[in-house]
Amino acid sequence: MTLRRVALLVATVAGLVFGSGAADAAPPAAGSDGAGDSYYPQDGNGGYDVADYHLTVGYNPATHQLRGDQVITARATESLRSFNLDLEGLTVDSVRVNGKVAAFSRNGEHELTVTPQRPLRRGEGIVAEVVYHGVPAPISDPLLGDNGWQYSASGGAFVAGEPHSAATWYPVNDTPKDKATFHLSITVPKEWGVIANGREVGTHGNTHVWAEETPVVPYMTTVGIEQWEFQRGRLGDGTPVVSAFAPGTSDATKAAEARLPEILDFLASKFGPYPIDAAGGIFLAEPIGFSLETMSRPIYSGRAGNIQTIVHENAHQWYGDSVAVEDWKDVCLNECFASYAQWLWSEAKDGQDLDTRYRSTVASASAQFWAGKLYDMGPGKEFTSVYSKGPMALHALRRQIGDNAFNLVLRTWPALHRNENASLPEFQRYVERVSHQSLQGFFDAWFYGNSKPADQYLYPGSLKPQA
Template identity: 60%
Template sequence: MHHRTAVRAACLTLAAVSLAACTSRPSEPAKPPEPTPPAEAEPGADGVGDPYYPEDGNGGYDVSGYHVSISYEPKSRKLTGDTQITAKATGDLDRFNLDLNGLKVSAVDVGGKAAKFSRTGEHELVITPASPIAEGTEFTTRVRYGGVPKAAEEGTLGVNGWQIATSGGAFAAGEPHSATSWYPANDTPRDKATFALDARVPDGWSVISNGREKPPTRGSDGWTTYHWAEPNRITTYLTTVGIDKWTFDRSKLSDGTPLVSAYAPGAADKRDVESRLPEILEFLASKFGPYPQSAAGGIYINEDIGFSLETQGRPIYASWADLPVVVHENAHQWYGDSVSVQSWADICLNECFASYAQWLWDEAKEGVILDDQYRRTAEGAPDKLWHGKLFDMGAGNEFTRVYDKGPMALHALRREIGDKAFNRVLKEWPAKHRDGNASWPEFEKFVQGTAGKDLSAFFVAWFHSDTKPDDRFLYPGSLAR
């Protein structure tokens, strides 16, 4: 995700601050605190135990695939949905939950048999199957529902979930919540699954989503169904649907990966920026390894929302998005999408790296001397830049310092361990955890193993603390003054 007010580090102009404000604080203890491992959710629990969003997700099953079918009438804004979820029980289930915001459920089947259901809280759909499900059993759940979708909430960076476009169309976007505003899901990054969408809209409208496009089915009733399928596992907030009068550009990357980009009415001027996507992905692949997604492209909405988002394989861009934002969101295809967070405390694994990708682009394409840029930023930084942790920053603070302090921390790490080890980390980490989840503490261990040195004090200074690092960590290697 790229926040509208996240200042691009390459063009930071920071007010000068007094030397006293920049004075290094006493060093922190050398060893980072041991993280508390997340509790395993009990079968049937209404959350997976992430301390930031304890009611997100559900216990007792692991989803392998979503097949979402919707019909949407832009004039009335009414959605009718029929979603089938394939999952495996991780415990004995006499009941289980799905997450769904609003929308009226009309019927639920489990294993082809009618199941009882009820609603509790803001988003819990409690399902009681006709017969208990034994641990290890694969089962399907079908939910039929409808209504006028609503945004899930006002998040740190703006509205999460279903949003109405100025054209009269609609789109779904938000982090950490968006999927459950239009289909039932196990809404946690820990439960990645394949995703297929059949979306039926009146003729004249069209649909963009994740993954690979299949030919639309044109009915004789004035409606057309569009088909999209993402064969790679995907976390729920990275799924999307866009309903509008899109203009499509279709091509392929050099390796044959399909590239589909869509432009809402009024957004066609973004074609020049998007035309550089093959170049951007080739550059990012040179840093991070082969492109890990099944498809590529972009969704350009003509909306002044507060963020652009790395929806898998096909990011959503606000009307203000520019080339650095396209670099940022596509870096997420490795860091954040292919390798997803284990918990929201780990968000630096997404945003710090996507932000540093912008630095790497400027270094390679614009000739920026990153050490000089780093020193200017460090020497002119206001106190608030240092007053925020990059790991386990606390609920509500996920999308703050990761955009400015985050890339600085990674550049300092690069100078601490040297380019050879750092370049290995950039490629080997996403390869090791491809299509999975990982945590920040795991990353620290990985880096120390790759570099062959104890970096505990460095990680404490930069990632576990909310004070300015001592000079020995602030100016390592070639950064030394």
């Protein structure tokens, strides 16, 4: 069956599933060219909600040429005469909407505007097929370095980056606000292996098929093309585990990843059942500036294959992946919790006294440390204090509300918002309900403020200095 026929079939099914909706009083309008994030307002788009990406890619490492055919299944959330997708640099060859040729144009850094032959009604199913090609290029970030599609010294390629990355290799609604399932079929020369998100569906000749059935934020999708060494297994509940190691990966890194089932069992004891449909890791040779919690299968810098980093990135499967940020100013909900997971691991596995660790950090902290914000820190500053001041704030919160309430919050918050988005103010309100405490002063001091907390918030509970 051709992709065109598949698109037409899916369009018919989508219309049945989503429905055409009642006629709107308002005339069809152009969908927004941004999703309205307070830091990156042009990222993502408005007017529709994506259910699934079905991406077919051919990639030649020798020439870096990529050819893609993306089928997006979505639903119009308003009457649309046109809508936008995000795509960085690559050349669009054709677009079809619900089986019919559509007009398209490019503007700005990443906007692909699609105009169907007829307007779309609110509630109507959309199947957009975009055929494209080109040489993908990363997005440069002043703090993290390259984001998105990147090249390895071996000639392979991989995808990693936040807050942007997906638009460097496929057309997408590139916002954390729009999660969707992700299906990838990628063809590469026979000497190359492929790893991606989700479960291995199979390999047919030189074509590798992966399926991520847990709804995923676009920047958490990935693919790695390399001469991988694979390790496969299963968790106790049957969840498949696939890890891939680039040539030259150390035995110490492989031994650390071999403890992944133990790590996930520990994290599940703190955060509740593992919320993703697969597990594993992607271990690069390249010493990139970060590791990243790509869904089901974090991707690791060549200098970061250690237990603490593996704990951190897999904690994100609960805090950051299953529950994603509502807005980038809420990123503490990702990074503060993943960083505190490292503290919890050290407490449980290494016998570390976290109160002592906390007091030692307070004693040595600089004015710059306290000036870092954990909420609404400003664009480009998201990935700073959340790693250092963030776990301190959570440990103080633990002592403020007590272990019983704190542990209950850690376990129930991810279940309450599974496969959804959430904000830090929402988290505050939830903690207040669970703990039966008014915590505005505490959150003002630790999360919303940019100065050293007063002693009543700095030393709650057992953190009070000994007389």
